[in-house]
Amino acid sequence: MGDPKGFLKTGREGAERRPVEERVHDWNEVYPDGVGRALLPIISPQAGRCMDCGIPFCHQGCPLGNLIPEWNDLVWRDDWAGAIERLHATNNFPEFTGRLCPAPCETSCVLGINQDPVTIKNVEVSIIDRAWESNLVRPQPPEWLSGRTVAVVGSGPAGLAAAQQLTRAGHTVVVLERADEVGGLMRYGIPEFKMEKKHLDRRLDQMRREGTVFRTGVEVGRDLSVESLRDRYDAVVLAMGSTVPRDLQTEGRELDGLHQAMDFLPQANRAALGHPVEDQVTAEGLDVVIIGGGDTGADCLGTSTRQGAASITQLEIMPEPRARAPRASRGRPTR
Ligand code: SF4
CATH class of the missing domain: 1.10.1060.10 (Alpha-helical ferredoxin)
Structure with a gap:
């Protein structure tokens, strides 16, 4: 202390x-x-x-x-x-x-x-x-190679952490990502205003220097079968996230103008990074209602604001949106 x-x-x-x-x-x-x-x-x-x-x-x-x-x-x-x-x-x-x-x-x-x-x-x-x-974060390539190969499926934080540890342990590691760039949700799910992609790219550069190999545009189960992975590699790490959203079970859900955050945010993030986006849904000039006050709701709020929404209303079942209530609990420590 x-x-x-x-x-x-x-x-x-x-x-x-x-x-x-x-x-x-x-x-x-x-x-x-x-x-x-x-x-x-x-x-x-x-x-x-x-x-x-x-x-x-x-x-x-x-x-x-x-x-x-x-x-x-x-x-x-x-x-x-x-x-x-x-x-x-x-x-x-x-x-x-x-x-x-x-x-x-x-x-x-x-x-x-x-x-x-x-x-x-x-x-x-x-x-x-x-x-x-201060140059205290440097590549840590392994001192010897085990001769073992590992495929890591998914390049979100879990996949990257597994790949880094396995590479440093001396295994030959390939990370497979279905999107066109590495990073999973951190690449296209998280807006720049929350974490600029330069932080991700800097870490990927360190990992490449350590020996981790990345393959993008490869969807396991479609471009590459699980059987072929098991044949080619000594071990396979499954570290995929899920892009399947929880749907809203309510009357009127089928109406136009209702979008899932995980459709809206990746498009917006791609556009913000200067990538071409077909049929982009944008909040510009619209009155926007966001259902949910957690991190994803906050990301939609910040993104809609920057896109030029006419008005934004955020709905949350808690008394205050969680994303705007950073003060910690004053009660018993929670786990
Ligand atoms: S609980 Fe809070 S005060 Fe106690 S060690 Fe952790 S950070 Fe420090």
């Missing part, structure tokens, strides 16, 4: 975002110069708010089991090399989670019982952004 009184004397603080009037006119991330750099002036005292709890509920809240109090302490002590080593110990891609994760660790933070929780997600993204800038 770096600062025993940190949580008593320092309040929770986040980075300044770009003005709304400015950022709704472009697709860039909402922080000036990137969130990691925006956070640097404030992040050490924020990390110093961590109490290094005897039973750190943040560990249980984090699906990756991130070693949160350890890297909070290292950041407070200005040991950024140590912090990225501890962060990478459980997380291959903290630049993705530090931007995209809904941060259940913060909801679980013990400090949240009677104060605002530690800004864990901000500390995480600061560590990795600074590590990239």
